[in-house]
Amino acid sequence: MKQTAIIGIGMTKIDAQKPRDTFADMAWEAVTRALTDAGIGFDDIDNVITTSNDFWDGRTISCMAVGDASGVRHKNVSCVEGDGTFGAFYGLCRILSGAYGTTLVTAHSKGSESVSSLITNAAFDPLTDRALGLDALTAAAIQAGMYMHRTGTTPEEAALVSVKNHRNARHNPYAQLPMDIDVEDVLASEVIADPLHKLDCSPVSDGCCAIVLASEERTRKIGRKPVWIKGVAFYSDAYYLGDRNLAEAPALVKAAQSAYAQAGISNPASEIQVAEVYDAFGFQELMWIEAMGLCGSERAGTLLASGRFGIQDRLAVNPSGGLLSGHPVIAAGLIRMTEVVRQLRGEAGAYQVDDARIGLAHGINGICGQSHCVWVLGSEQ
Amino acid sequence: MQNEPLIIESGDVCQPFRYAVGSYGSVFLKELKETCRFMGIRCPKCRKVFVPPRRVCGECLVEMTDFVEVGPLGRIATFTILRYAFIDPETGEQKPVPYGYGFIRLDGADTLFQHYIDIQDESRIRIGARVEPVFADRRKASVRDVLYFRVIDETA
Amino acid sequence: MGKRRVAIVGTGQTLHRSHRPDVNGQELIHEAVRLALADAGLTIADIDAIVIGNMDHFEGINAVDCWSVDGTGGTMKPVIKLTTGGTTGSTLAIGGVHLVASGMFDRVLIVGWEKNSESDTTGAITTAFDPVWDRLVFAGAISGLAAEAQAYMARYGATDRDAARVAVRDRRHACNNPHAQLHKPITIEDVLASPMLADPIHLLDVCPRTDGACAVIMACEGVAERLAPVPDWIWATANRHTYTYLGDVNWGELDSMSEAAQELFAKADIREPRKQIDVIELYQPYSFAGIIWIEDMGLVERGKGAEYIWSGATDMGGELPINPSGGVIACNPIGATGLIRCAEAALQIMGKAEARQVPDAKVAVSTGFGGCMWTDMLLHGRNKPDF
Numbered sequence: 001m002k003q004t005a006i007i008g009i010g011m012t013k014i015d016a017q018k019p020r021d022t023f024a025d026m027a028w029e030a031v032t033r034a035l036t037d038a039g040i041g042f043d044d045i046d047n048v049i050t051t052s053n054d055f056w057d058g059r060t061i062s063c064m065a066v067g068d069a070s071g072v073r074h075k076n077v078s079c080v081e082g083d084g085t086f087g088a089f090y091g092l093c094r095i096l097s098g099a100y101g102t103t104l105v106t107a108h109s110k111g112s113e114s115v116s117s118l119i120t121n122a123a124f125d126p127l128t129d130r131a132l133g134l135d136a137l138t139a140a141a142i143q144a145g146m147y148m149h150r151t152g153t154t155p156e157e158a159a160l161v162s163v164k165n166h167r168n169a170r171h172n173p174y175a176q177l178p179m180d181i182d183v184e185d186v187l188a189s190e191v192i193a194d195p196l197h198k199l200d201c202s203p204v205s206d207g208c209c210a211i212v213l214a215s216e217e218r219t220r221k222i223g224r225k226p227v228w229i230k231g232v233a234f235y236s237d238a239y240y241l242g243d244r245n246l247a248e249a250p251a252l253v254k255a256a257q258s259a260y261a262q263a264g265i266s267n268p269a270s271e272i273q274v275a276e277v278y279d280a281f282g283f284q285e286l287m288w289i290e291a292m293g294l295c296g297s298e299r300a301g302t303l304l305a306s307g308r309f310g311i312q313d314r315l316a317v318n319p320s321g322g323l324l325s326g327h328p329v330i331a332a333g334l335i336r337m338t339e340v341v342r343q344l345r346g347e348a349g350a351y352q353v354d355d356a357r358i359g360l361a362h363g364i365n366g367i368c369g370q371s372h373c374v375w376v377l378g379s380e381q
Numbered sequence: 382m383q384n385e386p387l388i389i390e391s392g393d394v395c396q397p398f399r400y401a402v403g404s405y406g407s408v409f410l411k412e413l414k415e416t417c418r419f420m421g422i423r424c425p426k427c428r429k430v431f432v433p434p435r436r437v438c439g440e441c442l443v444e445m446t447d448f449v450e451v452g453p454l455g456r457i458a459t460f461t462i463l464r465y466a467f468i469d470p471e472t473g474e475q476k477p478v479p480y481g482y483g484f485i486r487l488d489g490a491d492t493l494f495q496h497y498i499d500i501q502d503e504s505r506i507r508i509g510a511r512v513e514p515v516f517a518d519r520r521k522a523s524v525r526d527v528l529y530f531r532v533i534d535e536t537a
Numbered sequence: 538m539g540k541r542r543v544a545i546v547g548t549g550q551t552l553h554r555s556h557r558p559d560v561n562g563q564e565l566i567h568e569a570v571r572l573a574l575a576d577a578g579l580t581i582a583d584i585d586a587i588v589i590g591n592m593d594h595f596e597g598i599n600a601v602d603c604w605s606v607d608g609t610g611g612t613m614k615p616v617i618k619l620t621t622g623g624t625t626g627s628t629l630a631i632g633g634v635h636l637v638a639s640g641m642f643d644r645v646l647i648v649g650w651e652k653n654s655e656s657d658t659t660g661a662i663t664t665a666f667d668p669v670w671d672r673l674v675f676a677g678a679i680s681g682l683a684a685e686a687q688a689y690m691a692r693y694g695a696t697d698r699d700a701a702r703v704a705v706r707d708r709r710h711a712c713n714n715p716h717a718q719l720h721k722p723i724t725i726e727d728v729l730a731s732p733m734l735a736d737p738i739h740l741l742d743v744c745p746r747t748d749g750a751c752a753v754i755m756a757c758e759g760v761a762e763r764l765a766p767v768p769d770w771i772w773a774t775a776n777r778h779t780y781t782y783l784g785d786v787n788w789g790e791l792d793s794m795s796e797a798a799q800e801l802f803a804k805a806d807i808r809e810p811r812k813q814i815d816v817i818e819l820y821q822p823y824s825f826a827g828i829i830w831i832e833d834m835g836l837v838e839r840g841k842g843a844e845y846i847w848s849g850a851t852d853m854g855g856e857l858p859i860n861p862s863g864g865v866i867a868c869n870p871i872g873a874t875g876l877i878r879c880a881e882a883a884l885q886i887m888g889k890a891e892a893r894q895v896p897d898a899k900v901a902v903s904t905g906f907g908g909c910m911w912t913d914m915l916l917h918g919r920n921k922p923d924f
Contacts, residue, residue: 001640022403024781028437028444042442053600054593054620058398061592061622061665061908068439068781074796077778078628081593081618082602090617090632097638098540099774114398122599127390127561236616239606251613366603371616387558394597400668410669432784433670439781459691459788461683461735463676470663471673482676482735483684484784493784496674508691525673 001262003381004095005219005226007102008038008212009338014176014326017112018206023057026108026208027066034104034210039224045212046100047076051087051107053330055119070106070210083107083278084209084334085363085373089232091213101218105211107334111204111327123367125240136280136367137201139241141193143368144283146247148195153286155195157301159186161282162199162324164304168311169321171350174335176205176326186282200282207328209335216381227341227377230358231262234373241368249291252362252372256292263376265358268293272315272376274343274353275360276336279322284369288362289317292374316353319343333363337375344379405434408448410522417516417526419452421490429491452487452494455530457510459484460498471525481506485530496524499531510535540924543637544761544768545887545917546644546754547577548880550716553749553868556654562596563608565750566650569873570609573646573752577764581610584754585642588632589618590625591651591872594661609648621778622665623907625649626751626875627820630903630915631774633755643757649876650750653869658746665908671783676735679743679823681783683735685910686825688789690737692840695828697737699843701728703827704742704866706852711863713853713892716877718747718868728824742824742866749870751877758921769883769901772922773804776905776913786910791826793912794833794904801902801914802835805922810836810857811850815898816885817859818878820906824866827851827859853895861885861893875905875913882917 010033012018012026021029027050035041048070052062059065063079070077076099080087084107091103120136147153163182169175181199189198219226235258237251238244256268265271275294279285286300294315295303303309309317318324320339323332340359342348348356357379365371402410405422409432412418422434426441430449438445460483469476481498483506499515500506512530520526549572551557557565566589574580587609589602598604602618605611621628626649633647659677666672689695705725711717723741731740761768777793780786798810807813821827828842836857837845845851851859862881865874882903884890890898899920905913 017401019401020404022401022406025403025405025436055396055599058396058400059664059668060594060661061620063621063778064665064781064908065667066781067778067909068435069437071442073439073779074777076774076776076800078619078632078776079621081590081620082600086617090619090635093635093639093641096640097635099635099638110401113400114396118396119599122394122396122597123603125604126392126597234615234617235613236603236606236611238612239604254613366600370603389558398668402669406669433782435782439785459684459688461676461680461687461738463680463735464733465735467677467680468659468663470675476676480676482674482680484786484788492782493786493788495671495783497676508687523673524670 003216007223008034010034011209014207023065024069027069030208030210049091083363108208109330110206143246150247153301158283165322165324169325175321202323202327231259231376233258236371252291336361414520414522421451423447451489455487497529505535542758545883546764549573557748566608569750569752586615624905627905627913630879649873651870651872700824703824711867717863744869747870751873769886775800778911780909791833878903
């Protein structure tokens with residue numbers, strides 16, 4: 001893969017709701033921040049990839065809303081429907097193909113504008129499963145039970161993820177839910193769907209993120225603080241919940257292995273210093289860490305309970321606070337990438353991970369993490 | 382297999398939404414409701430006036446802050462007359478045909494305002510015809526606070 | 538710059554029909570996928586990635602990339618969804634080009650599909666437009682097209698008779714295409730006598746509503762030549778999704794087409810399109826577009842579109858046949874339609890277009906249309922691109 005860098009990042013704050021902002025307003029905020037961060041103007045952007053979801057936006061052709069604000073009028077443009085990590089992948093391909101030197105990638109959603117369970121229920125097959133009334137949360141609850149059964153992970157260990165991430169969020173000015181909580185608080189919070197308590201679950205949020213990708217040649221010309229793309233891959237598991245072993249994440253294993261191979265990483269647990277993973281639910285962070293080979297042969301829950309994965313750890317997981325602290329769907333994965341870029345640049349301020357040189361960002365499409373996209377980024381070429 | 386009945390699974394899906402109008406659009410709808418005035422916004426660079434007002438000029442890629450009043454009169458920029466029944470998006474009922482629909486260039490605006498056009502006399506509907514808005518008595522801060530536009534002079 | 542060349546090596550389409558109650562969505566997709574794999578002489582194991590698209594609210598299924606894997610063969614493969622409304626099909630084709638040209642994948646399966654019979658098509662299209670400004674007084678996709686036609690007619694004096702000649706052409710062409718939904722030729726009088734939907738558009742001027750799927754397989758140079766005796770090389774792509782609000786549109790001139798065509802032709806050194814292009818598959822949802830948009834494309838001067846159509850130049854056997862497949866007026870499974878244009882252009886270049894073959898087609902253009910008067914374009918060629 002030809003050397004390509006992320007040369008600009010920008011995002012809105014993640015909020016429970018943004019009544020003053022339309023999708024376009026959020027896009028403008030994120031895009032202009034990314035351009036300012038990169039030290040470039042719209043003229044330096046060769047093409048644009050927006051990322052959005054028609055169901056979440058309540059709008060077929062959801063990309064239409066952010067066109068003007070993303071500067072697409074006289075440019076080649078396309079739209080990925082899925083998490084921002086997938087949008088960024090296509091944006092990367094448009095540079096690797098030699099067609100463009102820079103790509104602006106945006107990703108947005110406003111979860112506050114709809115009823116999230118109806119939106120995610122719509123991802124279930126109308127002929128078979130939809131009438132059961134499953135949504136992303138109840139399906140995840142089923143997955144949590146299976147995962148905990150397979151691995152012996154306890155509710156306390158899963159709760160610790162929430163404790164860690166909400167506490168981390170206190171240092172992140174963009175996070176929606178900084179909180180000083182402990183395991184008792186999580187387990188005392190309302191049971192939404194057994195075994196998931198309210199504080200085990202990410203909120204539904206509004207937010208938008210934008211990044212600027214650039215080829216090596218353009219990075220040399222206009223990039224001020226590039227972060228290099230070392231490896232990236234995505235894979236989808238089967239669709240029907242009953243066709244999958246929900247306690248495992250084979251698609252994530254495959255995506256991570258492919259990304260590591262591209263990056264020349266043979267021992268991810270020791271070669272990666274920071275990982276921003278898709279913690280829609282606390283237990284999932286543990287599942288994903290294990291599937292991505294970040295904790296050797298041990299259980300992630302055990303390691304977490306022993307004090308691993310904090311901001312000071314040799315492998316910090318979700319030092320930004322993760323999705324548990326603010327979850328604008330679609331933007332979520334692009335924000336993970338943005339947070340890793342901050343870390344690798346040494347710009348993460350109060351939640352900076354020491355000596356961060358290689359980072360991992362992770363995004364998901366589909367119920368119970370059906371489809372995964374893994375990015376490995378590095379501070380050096 | 383061939384003669385077995387084919388099953389069609391049917392049902393309605395309801396997806397309720399609360400869309401944020403945003404701070405720019407709110408200026409427009411508030412004026413429309415309270416004073417029956419139309420507000421546009423001017424780009425500081427190209428000087429074009431956009432209706433409805435929005436934050437960014439899509440051409441110049443600069444932020445706009447200069448609200449200006451436009452209309453209420455305007456001219457038909459283009460139009461059509463619907464002759465087949467179409468569901469009224471607001472009521473979910475069929476809108477009786479024929480009815481007019483088109484894009485109005487409000488006085489002072491550079492972009493067009495989409496709305497219904499009254500067609501008491503179809504022969505008066507033409508590009509360039511001068512039109513005026515007809516407002517609802519009870520307004521809700523919606524583009525439907527304007528009931529339709531009607532031709533006041535098709536010869537001008 | 539050492540760009541990696543990409544070619545279409547196989548295509549597959551369902552027999553598009555107004556209503557396919559015999560298959561569910563995944564089965565519809567699978568029909569096209571199976572045909573494309575067979576056409577390319579590949580199995581699903583040979584496919585490195587899958588790109589899929591449709592317009593969500595037509596089938597009412599969220600995260601179609603995830604839902605469709607049984608139909609596409611995407612389980613444990615990279616699967617990604619692109620969607621841009623009516624332009625989805627061509628957006629998908631452009632996506633496939635970049636995915637292969639990037640070097641990340643050698644063989645990519647592209648799927649566009651729509652089961653329009655399964656939902657309230659009009660309701661879904663209504664949701665495409667801004668909920669606060671454009672949706673509440675929206676009068677259907679046809680109204681926007683009618684507004685365009687009115688604006689053009691006022692400026693250049695074209696008539697609905699001129700437009701009807703375009704519809705007649707496409708419906709006649711469709712008789713040669715087993716995949717097209719509509720197989721009956723029509724006359725100009727038929728068109729003008731058909732019910733007026735929205736002045737000046739008659740029923741027979743516009744596309745039907747269709748269930749259908751299309752699959753296209755793209756491969757990189759080195760692989761493509763082994764898979765297809767005559768691969769269809771993609772020389773260039775260009776698109777513009779120009780406007781965000783309907784009221785911003787420049788009615789009567791398709792700005793997105795003008796800009797995209799200028800870029801596309803410049804990239805491929807097409808200076809005399811009528812001479813250098815052998816066939817066009819134009820995403821033309823209604824007949825007037827066949828007059829207006831060929832001007833925007835730069836084939837003829839402004840105001841000369843109707844004359845060009847009447848000359849027979851765009852009929853089979855003419856100087857520059859347009860829509861040998863019958864185009865959108867004969868068949869419109871929306872999420873597939875743009876990809877079908879691409880597949881039909883590929884069939885022309887590959888010499889596989891059977892009864893609708895334009896003899897010795899070496900250069901073809903396929904387009905997509907949708908959204909807020911947006912345009913996508915691809916340039917196809919029998920020779921390898923010279924970059």
